[in-house]
Amino acid sequence: MINYIIRRLLIMPLILFGVTALIFGMLFFLSPEERSALYVRDIPHNEAQMDAIIKRYGLNDPIYVQYWNWLVGKKDPVSGNVVGGILRGNFGYSRTASQPVSDLIRRRFPATVELALYTIIPIIGIGVYLGIAAAVNHNKFIDQAARVFAILGHSLPSFIFALLALMVFYAKLGWFPPGRVSDWASAVISAPMWKPYTYLITIDSLLNGRVDIFLDALRHLFLPVIVLSTISWATYLRITRSSMLETLRQEYVVTARAKGLKEKDVINGHARPNALIPVATLGGITMAALLGGAVLTETVFNFPGIGQAAGAAAAQLDVITVLSLTLLSGLILILANLIVDVMYAFLDPRVRLD
Numbered sequence: 001m002i003n004y005i006i007r008r009l010l011i012m013p014l015i016l017f018g019v020t021a022l023i024f025g026m027l028f029f030l031s032p033e034e035r036s037a038l039y040v041r042d043i044p045h046n047e048a049q050m051d052a053i054i055k056r057y058g059l060n061d062p063i064y065v066q067y068w069n070w071l072v073g074k075k076d077p078v079s080g081n082v083v084g085g086i087l088r089g090n091f092g093y094s095r096t097a098s099q100p101v102s103d104l105i106r107r108r109f110p111a112t113v114e115l116a117l118y119t120i121i122p123i124i125g126i127g128v129y130l131g132i133a134a135a136v137n138h139n140k141f142i143d144q145a146a147r148v149f150a151i152l153g154h155s156l157p158s159f160i161f162a163l164l165a166l167m168v169f170y171a172k173l174g175w176f177p178p179g180r181v182s183d184w185a186s187a188v189i190s191a192p193m194w195k196p197y198t199y200l201i202t203i204d205s206l207l208n209g210r211v212d213i214f215l216d217a218l219r220h221l222f223l224p225v226i227v228l229s230t231i232s233w234a235t236y237l238r239i240t241r242s243s244m245l246e247t248l249r250q251e252y253v254v255t256a257r258a259k260g261l262k263e264k265d266v267i268n269g270h271a272r273p274n275a276l277i278p279v280a281t282l283g284g285i286t287m288a289a290l291l292g293g294a295v296l297t298e299t300v301f302n303f304p305g306i307g308q309a310a311g312a313a314a315a316q317l318d319v320i321t322v323l324s325l326t327l328l329s330g331l332i333l334i335l336a337n338l339i340v341d342v343m344y345a346f347l348d349p350r351v352r353l354d
Contacts, residue, residue, distance in 0.1 A: 105306070122225065130240075
């Protein structure tokens with residue numbers, strides 16, 4: 001087990017180098033004037049001042065020099081301070097949000113984390129349950145209904161479903177409004193007496209003793225969670241159903257039935273644990289995608305997360321912000337894959353020997 005984890009950790013630097021090199025390669029297609037947003041907030045329109053900035057921050061240096069400066073930062077010859085450097089948390093300046101990208105991430109990421117946490121539970125729970133039920137009742141009504149649901153789930157674009165949900169449940173019924181919280185709750189959260197323990201509103205509201213804000217936050221989370229979950233249920237249903245059908249045909253399952261075990265014990269004790277191994281991979285990828293930001297869903301529901309920020313930046317051609325958020329998503333995906341690899345070793349001991 002330890003050797004397996006060490007091997008995975010040793011691969012991480014190479015993967016990180018590949019991801020950062022790819023993102024910086026995209027940045028290098030920008031002009032030196034556009035890359036100056038990595039170091040300065042206000043880009044001057046005077047050509048002489050721009051030339052001074054380009055020379056000051058080495059924006060005409062060889063690509064490997066600029067890549068190193070982008071990673072660790074560059075010492076400003078005028079002030080003597082180190083500027084830039086993604087390893088220092090300096091991703092550049094967001095023209096769209098009018099603030100450093102690091103501040104944008106710090107302000108927006110908790111909302112995306114909260115949405116992801118509330119979404120991943122019904123995605124995995126209901127998707128796996130439907131997949132197992134379809135496999136156990138193979139070619140019966142439940143299985144046929146699950147297949148139809150899977151086809152509809154894959155066919156319905158998320159933004160169309162989101163718009164329909166918003167029109168019905170907010171515009172017509174007024175039940176579940178967009179945004180993260182209502183205006184009155186936002187005023188309470190912005191007040192000095194509010195203590196942001198985790199920056200997750202549903203948790204902080206309970207820690208601050210405000211059940212009303214907790215319920216209000218849940219109202220705003222309901223529609224985005226349902227939209228993201230419904231689209232993903234189709235994928236989990238199909239993966240779980242296929243894996244479960246294959247597992248039910250294995251010899252050890254047939255042997256367990258031949259021994260006279262109850263069908264419930266065969267399903268829960270022998271078939272289901274092994275059938276869920278592919279779901280572990282899918283779960284890690286899904287969580288990484290949610291943490292990277294659900295651009296369309298967050299935009300439709302005006303949910304102030306990373307996805308909405310990325311969509312706004314892309315609409316205004318704010319390349320620095322888009323690539324910085326892309327790098328964040330890539331790092332999250334790498335970490336998720338590492339966690340999944342470790343989970344594999346626990347779920348299937350054969351993986352440790354590969």
